[in-house]
Amino acid sequence: MVEISNNKKLLRIALRNCGLLNPEDIFEYIALGGYESLGKAITQMTQDQVIDEIKKSGLRGRGGGGFPTGLKWELTKKQKSQEKFIICNADEGDPGAFMDRSILEGDPHSVLEAMAIGGYAIGARKGLIYIRAEYPLAIARLSTALQQAGENGLLGENIFGTDFSFDIYLKYGAGAFVCGEETALINSCEGKRGEPNYKPPYPVEEGYWGYPTCVNNVETFANIAPIITKGAQWFASLGTEKCKGTKVFALVGKIKNVGVIEVPMGTTLREIIYDIGGGIPGGRKFKAVQTGGPSGGVIGEANLDTPMDYDSLISIGSMMGSGGMIIMDETDNMVKIAKFYLEFTMDESCGRCTPCRIGTKRLYEILNKITSRKGTMADLDALKQLAYMVKDGSLCGLGQTAPNPVISTMKYFWDEYLAFIKDVDHPRGEGRYTAKNKIGIRS
Amino acid sequence: MKINSLDKLKKIRNEYQKNVCLRVNSTDSENSDIRIEILIGMATCGISAGAKDTFNAFQEELAKQGVNDAKVVSVGCIGYCHSEPTVQVNIRGREPVLYGNVKKEEVQEIVQKHIKGGNPIEALTLAINFERA
Ligand SMILES: Cc1cc2nc3c(=O)[nH]c(=O)nc-3n(C[C@H](O)[C@H](O)[C@H](O)COP(=O)(O)O)c2cc1C
Numbered sequence: 044m045v046e047i048s049n050n051k052k053l054l055r056i057a058l059r060n061c062g063l064l065n066p067e068d069i070f071e072y073i074a075l076g077g078y079e080s081l082g083k084a085i086t087q088m089t090q091d092q093v094i095d096e097i098k099k100s101g102l103r104g105r106g107g108g109g110f111p112t113g114l115k116w117e118l119t120k121k122q123k124s125q126e127k128f129i130i131c132n133a134d135e136g137d138p139g140a141f142m143d144r145s146i147l148e149g150d151p152h153s154v155l156e157a158m159a160i161g162g163y164a165i166g167a168r169k170g171l172i173y174i175r176a177e178y179p180l181a182i183a184r185l186s187t188a189l190q191q192a193g194e195n196g197l198l199g200e201n202i203f204g205t206d207f208s209f210d211i212y213l214k215y216g217a218g219a220f221v222c223g224e225e226t227a228l229i230n231s232c233e234g235k236r237g238e239p240n241y242k243p244p245y246p247v248e249e250g251y252w253g254y255p256t257c258v259n260n261v262e263t264f265a266n267i268a269p270i271i272t273k274g275a276q277w278f279a280s281l282g283t284e285k286c287k288g289t290k291v292f293a294l295v296g297k298i299k300n301v302g303v304i305e306v307p308m309g310t311t312l313r314e315i316i317y318d319i320g321g322g323i324p325g326g327r328k329f330k331a332v333q334t335g336g337p338s339g340g341v342i343g344e345a346n347l348d349t350p351m352d353y354d355s356l357i358s359i360g361s362m363m364g365s366g367g368m369i370i371m372d373e374t375d376n377m378v379k380i381a382k383f384y385l386e387f388t389m390d391e392s393c394g395r396c397t398p399c400r401i402g403t404k405r406l407y408e409i410l411n412k413i414t415s416r417k418g419t420m421a422d423l424d425a426l427k428q429l430a431y432m433v434k435d436g437s438l439c440g441l442g443q444t445a446p447n448p449v450i451s452t453m454k455y456f457w458d459e460y461l462a463f464i465k466d467v468d469h470p471r472g473e474g475r476y477t478a479k480n481k482i483g484i485r486s
Numbered sequence: 487m488k489i490n491s492l493d494k495l496k497k498i499r500n501e502y503q504k505n506v507c508l509r510v511n512s513t514d515s516e517n518s519d520i521r522i523e524i525l526i527g528m529a530t531c532g533i534s535a536g537a538k539d540t541f542n543a544f545q546e547e548l549a550k551q552g553v554n555d556a557k558v559v560s561v562g563c564i565g566y567c568h569s570e571p572t573v574q575v576n577i578r579g580r581e582p583v584l585y586g587n588v589k590k591e592e593v594q595e596i597v598q599k600h601i602k603g604g605n606p607i608e609a610l611t612l613a614i615n616f617e618r619a
Contacts (some may be wrong), residue, residue, distance in 0.1 A: 052617045053616040054616065055616050055617065055619060056619040058565065058617070059619045061561075061563055061564065061565070062525065062562050062572070062574070063509055063618065064506065064509070064561060065559050066561070066562050070498065070502045071496055071502065071505065071506055073495065073499050073502060074499055074505060075510070076499065078495055078498075079492070079495060079499070083492070086492055141531075144529070145562065145563045145565065148529040148563060149561065149562020178530075180529065180530050183531075195487065201490075203490060204490060245513070289610055300568045301567045301568045302565045303565035304565060305565075305616070459557070
């Protein structure tokens with residue numbers, strides 16, 4: 044059970060040190076118990092014990108997919124290979140998301156420590172942080188942190204006097220959204236075009252330069268050290284049945300308390316928006332919230348009591364994504380919102396597969412036609428059909444989720460689409476409509 | 487200096503404890519070396535809202551008003567983007583106080599009334615609605 048009231052305090056795990064310590068001073072991090080998890084893991088636990096602990100905690104990837112982290116580590120460990128890699132995904136390309144940036148700028152050592160723990164568990168000697176170049180301050184603080192950790196022997200050769208050696212390197216992304224997708228990210232790290240590959244083989248089998256590679260998100264890593272020190276049981280006691288722990292969200296848009304929050308999994312949207320976010324400014328009415336950025340969908344008033352966890356969100360046509368949450372009020376037009384996201388995904392489509400390259404462009408064109416009041420009912424049908432075609436036919440997660448904003452706005456705000464249509468026979472879309480062309484399906 | 491064992495790490499932890507114990511629990515921090523600590527949120531968000539000016543203003547103002555047992559620390563983002571720059575004042579033996587919208591103009595008043603006078607400025611305070619793991 045998750046309960047939130049104004050007087051009960053929320054627990055911060057991933058953000059535990061943000062705003063508390065000086066991110067440029069490793070000794071403040073150590074004074075707060077930093078690097079003890081790493082010490083404990085590599086001197087007192089076997090690789091399997093570390094993996095087991097993470098598995099038991101129920102931690103799932105915070106980068107969007109929600110894949111169990113312990114399982115991913117186990118799969119990577121099981122691969123037989125001379126060399127393995129662990130990569131931290133700090134690409135954070137969702138519009139309106141800045142959780143990972145807050146963690147990297149506020150507590151860079153927590154990510155480095157967790158990467159070393161992960162490296163030990165899976166048998167990697169090298170780690171990479173793929174970070175977008177638009178985060179100069181995060182890069183600067185990470186570099187300082189890396190240098191300090193190296194100087195103090197917490198990274199490098201023979202950490203804590205054991206025979207475990209581990210180093211971390213930074214790789215800069217040039218700001219392509221698709222490079223957050225793990226196979227595109229690996230290509231980009233190798234200096235190739237940032238385009239995704241067909242999976243399988245998954246990165247845990249063949250990743251960076253063909254070696255087994257484990258890719259995890261910044262926030263996922265930020266949860267690791269507390270799990271090792273406080274134990275899997277403590278972590279598993281938080282959250283819901285299937286989703287343990289907490290989630291960091293960035294609240295933006297038409298909301299009073301814009302900011303970064305961390306709440307237990309399973310908190311409802313209503314609690315997040317009204318109790319923590321303070322509601323909608325200017326006395327206006329809430330209309331919808333977009334979760335999961337351009338890959339997610341809109342959630343209307345009717346679903347505000349949905350608990351925030353990976354599975355519930357998918358069941359209502361959205362997704363958790365990395366945690367950006369954009370709140371819209373009654374003055375926002377949902378068709379234009381869908382168009383905005385399509386413009387983004389159209390721009391960011393890498394062009395490798397046809398459904399995504401051409402499909403997102405066509406979707407955008409139809410939406411443009413509709414919002415300029417030139418659309419017909421047949422356009423709505425074509426829009427809907429094309430949306431499912433792009434979803435089903437695309438190579439990677441970008442194309443597979445790009446139509447979500449269209450599909451969900453059509454589902455929950457159909458009226459707003461109709462309002463744009465000037466159909467002489469059916470000015471408001473009333474009555475029965477039969478498709479006029481072959482691709483039209485009935486709406 | 488290399489930290490080559492868990493014991494050495496723990497020794498360093500104890501050594502630096504007195505630098506941060508005010509932050510962990512300011513009401514119970516007898517052995518803190520520092521009496522007053524001013525934490526300024528200096529992530530990208532805070533800096534773009536003017537946190538650097540606030541930081542400098544605190545240092546100038548503390549010197550001007552002769553407070554020499556206070557330390558100004560740059561920290562990460564506390565997440566209250568709606569009220570940047572944010573400043574947390576920890577005084578030994580007292581509950582921490584979090585301020586929002588502290589532009590450089592507000593600094594003089596905070597130093598005078600709160601840090602020297604001991605009375606937090608209610609109008610600028612924000613509630614801290616979370617605990618840390
Ligand atoms: C288009 C697209 C963009 C993505 N962007 C990010 C991102 O910015 N950050 C991230 O951590 N994961 C992103 N992902 C998810 C990654 O592919 C991958 O699932 C994740 O990094 C795995 O880490 P986790 O298991 O810790 O969640 C993206 C996926 C897709 C399809």
